[in-house]
Amino acid sequence: xxxxxxxxxxxxxxxxxxxxxxxxxxxxxxxxxxxxxxxxxxxxxxxxxxxxxxxxxxxxxxxxxxxxxxxxxxxxxxxxxxxxxxxxxxxxxxxxxxxxxxxxxxxxxxxxxxxxxxxxxxxxxxxxxxxxxxxxxxxxxxxxxxxxxxxxxxxxxxxxxxxxxxxxxxxxxxxxxxxxxxxxxxxxxxxxxxxxxxxxxxxxxxxxxxxxxxxxxxxxxxxxxxxxxxxxxxxxxxxxxxxxxxxxxxxxxxxxxxxxxxxxxxxxxxxxxxxxxxxxxxxxxxxxxxxxxxxxxxxxxxxxxxxxxxxxxxxxxxxxxxxxxxxxxxxxxxx
Numbered sequence: 001x002x003x004x005x006x007x008x009x010x011x012x013x014x015x016x017x018x019x020x021x022x023x024x025x026x027x028x029x030x031x032x033x034x035x036x037x038x039x040x041x042x043x044x045x046x047x048x049x050x051x052x053x054x055x056x057x058x059x060x061x062x063x064x065x066x067x068x069x070x071x072x073x074x075x076x077x078x079x080x081x082x083x084x085x086x087x088x089x090x091x092x093x094x095x096x097x098x099x100x101x102x103x104x105x106x107x108x109x110x111x112x113x114x115x116x117x118x119x120x121x122x123x124x125x126x127x128x129x130x131x132x133x134x135x136x137x138x139x140x141x142x143x144x145x146x147x148x149x150x151x152x153x154x155x156x157x158x159x160x161x162x163x164x165x166x167x168x169x170x171x172x173x174x175x176x177x178x179x180x181x182x183x184x185x186x187x188x189x190x191x192x193x194x195x196x197x198x199x200x201x202x203x204x205x206x207x208x209x210x211x212x213x214x215x216x217x218x219x220x221x222x223x224x225x226x227x228x229x230x231x232x233x234x235x236x237x238x239x240x241x242x243x244x245x246x247x248x249x250x251x252x253x254x255x256x257x258x259x260x261x262x263x264x265x266x267x268x269x270x271x272x273x274x275x276x277x278x279x280x281x282x283x284x285x286x287x288x289x290x291x292x293x294x295x296x297x298x299x300x301x302x303x304x305x306x307x308x309x310x311x312x313x314x315x316x317x318x319x320x321x322x323x324x325x326x327x328x329x330x331x332x333x334x335x
Contacts, residue, residue, distance in 0.1 A: 007093070010318050015073055015088045015099060016066035016106065019315050022308040023278045024061040026301050027164040027180060030285035032057055033301075034176060035168035037293045056117035057167050060131060063110025064163060068138040070103040075142050110135065117167070126169035134162045149199055150208035153192065154216070157185030160281075174224045174235040176288045178217055179245060180281060183252075185213050187277035190256070194270030241291040248287055252280050275312065279305055 013019065032054070033040070073080070077089040077096065088094045114131040118124030137159045145152035161181035165171060189209045193201045224235050256273055263269035282305040290298025 006318075007322050010315065010322065011088045011093045012102060013315060014319070015070050015094060015102065017069040018062075018066065019311040020275075020278050020308060021062050021065045022304045022311075023281045024065045024163060025058050026282045026285045026304045027160065028057045028061045028167050029054065030176060030289050030301060031164050031166075031168040031172070033289050033293045033297050035170065035172040037172070040293055040297075053117060053120050053167075056113045056120065059113035060110050060117065060166060061163070063106045063108075063113060064131070064134060064138065066106040067103055067110060067135070068142065068159075070099060070106065071139065072142045072146075074099050074103060107135065114166070121167075123169070127166050130162055130166045130169055134159060134166065137162065147199070149192075149201060150205040150212065153185055153189045153209050154212040156188050157181040157183075157213070158216070160184045171224060171235045173237075173288065173292060174220060175242065175245070176284075178220060179249075179284055182213055182217060183249070183277065183281065183284070185209060187256075187273060191270040191274040191277070194260070194266045194273065196266060196270075239291060244287050244291060245284065248280070248283055252277070255280075279309060282308065 073087060073089050074096070077087075077099075080087050080090040085091060089096065089099055110131065114128050118128040121127060137155055141152055141155045141159065145155040158181060161177045164177040164180050171177070186209070189201065189206070193206075221236065255276055259272045259276060260269050263272060282301065286298045286302035286305070288298075289301050
């Protein structure tokens with residue numbers, strides 16, 4: 001009985017990619033901290049008194065992340081029979097109807113948590129609109145965007161951008177969601193090329209991704225500049241400490257080079273790069289929180305990184321343990 005429950009739970013966690021959900025939760029919590037940095041600095045706000053809002057943010061992120069990942073596997077379940085037969089759906093470890101139910105439940109969880117947050121927060125209706133918009137982008141990517149190469153890669157970045165600003169639609173520090181957007185888009189593009197996915201990433205696609213990143217970043221900066229200017233505490237306020245973010249980006253580029261040199265194959269390099277790239281988002285969040293809010297808050301967010309990585313390792317160990325515990329199946333060799 002315990003073995004059966006363990007296998008079913010692992011299957012659900014694999015379907016929804018829950019080992020990496022803390023990367024999404026970290027993005028949202030960082031935005032919440034940035035939006036309330038003034039009250040925190042003035043000691044007018046104790047975070048523990050806002051636990052309902054923090055819980056709603058975490059549940060929104062969990063619901064959106066799990067919804068997007070499970071929907072992706074549902075849509076791809078036929079193709080995965082040839083390309084990724086080990087996944088929960090093509091392997092038969094979970095039924096299609098059950099996967100639909102999980103996907104729907106997670107989507108409803110995100111909407112319910114978003115409604116509650118909208119009720120708690122000032123101008124919360126904007127947060128709910130952003131939640132719905134982010135859900136639409138997820139659906140667009142899963143159904144069509146991922147087949148459009150450059151458009152899909154840019155959509156992945158935009159999903160991170162809008163997801164990060166759901167708790168703080170006033171864009172308290174524009175550099176935060178812009179860095180998440182740029183990082184996710186470029187890392188996804190490199191991993192796509194290394195894994196040699198289809199349709200292939202052509203020179204035209206690479207140019208489209210580069211132009212899209214530059215264009216979207218420029219439009220966002222210009223729009224915020226026009227609306228808010230460069231006030232000392234505004235969303236575009238430059239700070240010398242932001243050089244820490246540049247150092248983190250440079251460190252990731254070095255990490256990517258190490259991954260490429262040490263990988264046994266290009267496909268393995270792409271997979272490792274994507275995992276490292278997603279975990280690196282937490283490091284960015286921690287840096288932003290440390291620079292704008294306080295080092296204690298940055299450290300608290302940074303602790304989500306080892307937690308997330310340990311969950312990845314635990315799920316891999318868990319899967320191997322279940323595989324080893326099963327009785328081997330023998331087949332008669334026909335002559």
